[in-house]
Amino acid sequence: MLKAGLSRRTFIGGSVVLGALLTNFRFAKAFVAPSLPYRRKKIANIRELRTHRPIMFNYPDENSPAILVKIGRPAIGGIGPDKDIVAFSALCTHQGCPIQYSRGRFICKCHYSMFDPAKNGQTYQGHASEWLPQIRLRLDRKGNIYAEAIEGLVWGRVINLLPK
Ligand code: FES
The missing domain is CATH 2.102.10.10 (Rieske [2Fe-2S] iron-sulphur domain)
Structure with a gap:
């Protein structure tokens, strides 16, 4: 039960962070675009x-x-x-x-x-x-x-x- 609660919390926390990254396009592209071999x-x-x-x-x-x-x-x-x-x-x-x-x-x-x-x-x-x-x-x-x-x-x- 406790393990399932921690997993759920971890999942929700991870989802919040991922959602914040994806909705803030400028932040996301700052990490993605410069990785090309310029x-x-x-x-x-x-x-x-x-x-x-x-x-x-x-x-x-x-x-x-x-x-x-x-x-x-x-x-x-x-x-x-x-x-x-x-x-x-x-x-x-x-x-x-x-x-x-x-x-x-x-x-x-x-x-x-x-x-x-x-x-x-x-x-x-x-x-x-x-x-x-x-x-x-x-x-x-x-x-x-x-x-x-x-x-x-x-x-x-x-x-x-x-x-x-
Ligand atoms: S504002 Fe339309 S091309 Fe720049």
Whole structure:
């Protein structure tokens, strides 16, 4: 009887944790998406960056535009001395239009969705319901900035790494 009660409790507890993971999509994809075999790619050196001046690059492949930017305030996943350097896919999660960086936010001019670069690319206005995929960055001792993985699905893809 006691054993059955413990099993039930364990099952219910496990179900609650699993349910929380599955209902919080951002949390779940933070664990799932970066596990793909992404390649490491140098984007820029920290000395090249100026606050609010984005640098365009492509990641995880040459058909996927992305933006690196120093936003001037600490960001989730931000690197550098001020933790304010972040990178994101530059394709809007609504219908894939190019997004632009403007005064501390990302804007899609097709239908005016807006995304917060300090909060994992959270969408806070417009038609887009998915957050912008954030690119995981690494800074080496020489100040080189590398893209290492991407969290979230790039617009228009079923998997971020296309077959070669
Ligand atoms: S494509 Fe960006 S808001 Fe519609």
